[in-house]
Amino acid sequence: MNFSAYTSLSGNIVLFCRYLRQHGMRVSAAEQADALRAMRELGFYSAESLRLVLRAVLARSPQELQQFDELYEAFWRELERAQDAKIREHEQERLQQPDDPARKPPSLEVLKNWLHGNKSEEEKELAVCSSMEVLAKKDFSELHGEELQLVMQAIAVLARSLATRYSRRYRSVRRGGVLDMKKIMRSSMRRGGEVIDLAFRQHKIQRLRLVMLCDTSKSMDLYSRFLIQFMYSFHHADSRIETFVFSTRLHRITAQLQQGSFRSALQQLSDSVPDWSGGTRIGASLKTFAEQYGPRLLDARTLVLIMSDGWDTGEIDELEQAMQYLHARAGRVIWLNPLAGSPAYSPEVRGMKAAMPYIDIFAPVHNLESLKALSRMVHGLAGDVWRKKRR
Template sequence: MVEFQTLEIPEFPKLTHNITWFARALRKAGLPIGSGRVIAAIEAVRVAGFSKREDFFWTLHACFVSRPEHRAVFAQIFRLYWRDPKFLEHMMAMLMPAVGGVQEERAANAGAKRAAEALLDGVQREIPDVPEQEGSEIEIDSSLTTSTEERLRTLDFEQMNTEEVAAAKRMLARLKLPVQPILSRRSKMDAMGRHADWRRTMRQAMRQGGDLQKLARKSPRIRWPNLIILCDISGSMSHYSRMVLHFLHAVANQKGAGWAKVYGFTFGTQLTNISRHIATRDVDAALAAAGSEAQDWEGGTRIGDCLHAFNRDWSRRVMGQGAVVLLITDGLDRGEPSQLGQAMRRLHLSSRRLIWLNPLLRWDGFLPKAQGIRTMLPEVDSFRAGHSIATLEQLAKEISRPDDVGEKHRLMAALGE
């Protein structure tokens, strides 16, 4: 465990100003902080004291953080504002465009990017002067000159800042996930039907003394499948899960899409049914209630245990005949591979189609090297990416195609090598 050093805090008036400015940066980064919380934080620091950095961190954390998804942003802004004297240089580096053809080896995570924009609000950012060398040219990232909406379609959810996340949520609310009806073996009376209904024809003839006057016809009944979404909310998936849940809410409250019912479940270390929450019309209220219901946000991953719990407790209630299952997870399981494989086989047999959305497919050359992915992949019908709006739009186009397999064939071939 890291030993925290004594924190040097200026006199109380300066501390009050710093906490207020810190709260303003958090609010800019998306945390719902009002003046009441700022006053409570100042009073809490006065009562608790600030002899240790750890005490100071958790005191402010208790006052300002109310949702699991805000922990990463709070920790990033706290580290840069209260601990790192050169936070401005770090933030400028995160937001600086690529110069001289040198690209970032690793993109900044979502928490760091939102923290950078919050702390540098109003700061003028300029492209640094680079000495021109023979045979070289300066390349400037021109993504800001393209259409914002078009760029957001292909932008990774994890790399979006606060404004981009808000815009992406509005785009997700407009997405549709239509489904084709399923032809049942049951039939209904239809004067223009393609098949003759001999039973009804004979009953009508018996009413007329055996005189066959008209040939009754019939057509197959149609039924609409249920949509089941199993969403991983572990630490590695939390940001993608929040965006997918916005998409799920739009699908659940969409009229005329064709789904009989939409059920939502989250899992990390335990399985949580959030179906009644996503049926709420207000998306913010729905996701807030779902977040409070699921107690394992940003925790570990027990995919096999959670799928076993779904098969045991919920499968017969919600699957029905012809249900389509969307499994959103990166497949990085910490449980026993044998139990995971058995749970996946049971889930596959119970569903009409099992579609796996994995954000790890955003990486070029992705291969199923993790044991969990190798165990789950043979048991799905389709394996697709799920890290951007464009991938969800592609899912909407392909979800009704029984021959769609996504990247499964390519990765199964890699497994055989």
């Protein structure tokens, strides 16, 4: 099956879920989201792997498994015919009205007709899928208008996902989760093998031990608002995370980010951080952190996340000594630089050159796609840290 003919794979999966609902299958919004998440995490290598992934997520009974197979084949046949019809229709209109560039046929009209659903809603769902794919790759400094709100919401979701990690170990729960068959069987042995009570279990949640330091100097103005949103959302997923900002001085902002809304948190920050959008003294700020907070907050199970472009007007020796301390004491040191998203970037400024030998992970943080990559990276590092803890 050739997917290159279709407008958007994620959009087509949304349409497929709607198609299943219209033919009597019980596909909820949560299962639709699970299908999209499964495709993102697992990927697909052939038409058959795509079918198997969607079948595992969306079909919940023997009857639905059979129905799924029939509807799956019918859906893609109809979609291919609709796509071909759409191409022919566009070509015909282009030939009939070559001198009217302003007249453009609706690109989803044929798809909407054969699906027989809510037309405006379907168009909106596909538009959202497409727009988020574009926004995920768009640099934060280029966003404007409604894009800002969409990206802020996406950042909040990413931060909550990143703040927790599920362990391979389980814990007992009263309800929810999955059946704990071992516990059920042990309990039944006391009753002659008769099962009376059910037991459930779910994966334990591993909380990150994370310290975040964000550069809010003038050179970071285009990115600092997004990064503060990231830190704020982290706090509301796990209040044990410690957060700091720095420009010419270091400021602990853990209390301010625990405010009820992002707007009130920003107001608190503007009142308590007088050198916001000022000069840059990264070395002095990190030295202050190392002396005042390092002994209490850092150990081999802690991840340190520094978000800065590396432009330092202070003493480079201070920066190097502070980074050496962080690298020696913390589990991992991650440096996120928004300028690193450019293909032509190389760490040539004095501050970055001094810090690089003591950085475990150096990565960009200029768009949503880079934050998604950070989420996968940190979850992997957190696993290493927790394995060290058990040893």
